[in-house]
Amino acid sequence: MSQDMNDDDIDIREYVEVVLRRWKTIVFFVIVMVFMAFVYSLRQAPVYEASATVLVRGGGSSSLSQYAGVAGMLGLNLGGGGNIEDLTELLKSKIIAAKVLDDLKLTQRIPGWDNPEIKRQNLISAVSGMVKTPKVSGKVLEIKTVSSDPQLAADLANGFVDALSFYWNELNYSEAQKKLQYIDSELPRVEKDLKTIENKLKLVPRADTGFSLSGQSGVQRDYDIYNSVYIMLKKELESAKLEASKEIPPFSVVDRAEKPFSKSGPKVKLNVIVGLVLGLFVGIFMAFFMEYWEKGNNRRA
Template sequence: MEKEPKEQFQPQPYYIEDDEIDLYELYLTLKKRKKIVWGITGLFTLVALILCFVLPKTYRTEITLMPLGGESKGGLSSLLSSLPISLPGMSQSGITVESILKSRILKEQIIEDLNLLPLLFPDEWDNETKTWKLDEDEKPPTLIDGAKALDDLISVSTDKTTGVITVDVDFKNDPEIAYKIAEDLLNATNKILEEKTFTVSKKYREYLGKQLQEVKSRLEKLQRIYAKFTQGKIKEIPMLSFDNNTINNGKKEGRLIAEREKIKAVLEREELSPQDRKKLQDKLNEIEAKIKKLKTASTFVSVPNYQFNLIRLKTELAITQGLYQSLVQEYELAKAQEMRDQIAFQVIDPPYIPEKPYKPKKALMVIVGLISGLFIGIFAAFFKEWLDNVKERHKAEENG
């Protein structure tokens, strides 16, 4: 019996599904659903147009500043470096023009100067009665609340390359208020910088000024006494101190006293480390010992009473003149250091009253509304087409 031949395996043809997008079909779909596309596009454009006229106008004025002064080497380290003792440098406080511009105290000062609380919270203010519209359990806005509201209207940016600071001030509906805020911002910033940048050089300069006035008054008094004594109007001299050394020793004592007062001024600073404070105290004790040694080295000589008083008077004048000269020199140095440490700014572009509103940007809003509506309309058209095709497919399966 012959065996039936086995059927040979015939491979089935494999058809690749055509997944390419048919642009013509897309065109037909959009043409078919054009009402949806144009309807949504028109709706979004209309909403954008309405918002252009409904949204309040916001006006912006700009200021450009260049910070000045405030060397990296602080006044304390500069003052310590002039002393005859080696101490590590100390940096000044971190006050900058930018930090003041971003501070709450500046915004509170602006609000007080311009009485901005009613303008910052117009919904809670009654213009007719000039009172706040509050419920029983509510409180009127405070300066802190106003500072937070004003913080949203003032933006500060710094160019890291040039150091130039740009300040933008926005305000709704009233361009003059935006200008007034910007103008007062400059004045308040300058005032706060003068109050807050309290360097050691400034403190030492003020201290030297007081000492200089006292020594000057003492010197003038001694000069009057000298004139009266040499004219024979008086015979006794009311001495303020006594030293029988030469004029050079008097000047030396004056320099020592000036150096002693400088160290005392530095010792008043709280940020000195215990080690630095001990070094300064040891130096102060050494100077006190030298001054005491000069005073105890005084000797009395047997001279006529007139010559003795004249020597005393000349010595006293020499001591006072030496102290006065030292204080004048130190005072000028302290003034120069204070100018170097002073933080200030120069206005490059002053504020101005804006003529056109910064926001809303009408053209941009219309374009964004048009493009957004077009894209959403196209998506809605294809979604509608897909949804109709799914429904037809289900109906065909149910009928078949």
């Protein structure tokens, strides 16, 4: 056993001697790898990262089934989820990236993207690749985007938030909001018709006695009907606004993204350290290889 320990000591001593004898080779490869890593970092385009934070709440009682149904049409398999984790899939979906592409007019802002030979699907995939996997903390979602343009990075983050908010709110569209939208669309039409009948009523002659003529009575009846409908819609509008105001928005933006002032990449220090470690491994390997090669030549000689 004592002999084995002595042999181990000799082997370790030989290894150390090889390293010391070939230290110039090791240093050479370390310098080369560090230099290459440094040059590589300098040649890389700067990368800026922007982030936005949103708060997700549950919608109405039917929001889960609506979410699962629409998510299924988007090609997402959410099981029985419908919680905040599912937003990571929705965020990476093509329909979100397509909306960001159109809303921000990226084909006009990013050089080369206006090339008609580039397929729209490729552009959508490129936009989807600009958003990182969101960080989830409770019901808070942090969305991060990257770009070589700091302002574009912030616009992308806010664009993804707006697109996500748009589709999420549609999935959680409540009955009160539907009612409010319907009345908002119908009220101007009824008001226009009422104004038209009112103008007709002014043109119908009255008898000297002050009583309505037969022609006026028909217009008056139409006016009374439309006026009643108009008053009813106005009351319903106020009621719908009150109901909608009591609801908690299912999707709220906590912090919108701002233009970053410092680069997030390339990470020069990290790349240099990787180059240093890699250079050591390569240098030590070459030192032992050269030692083995030299001994082999000496034996043949």
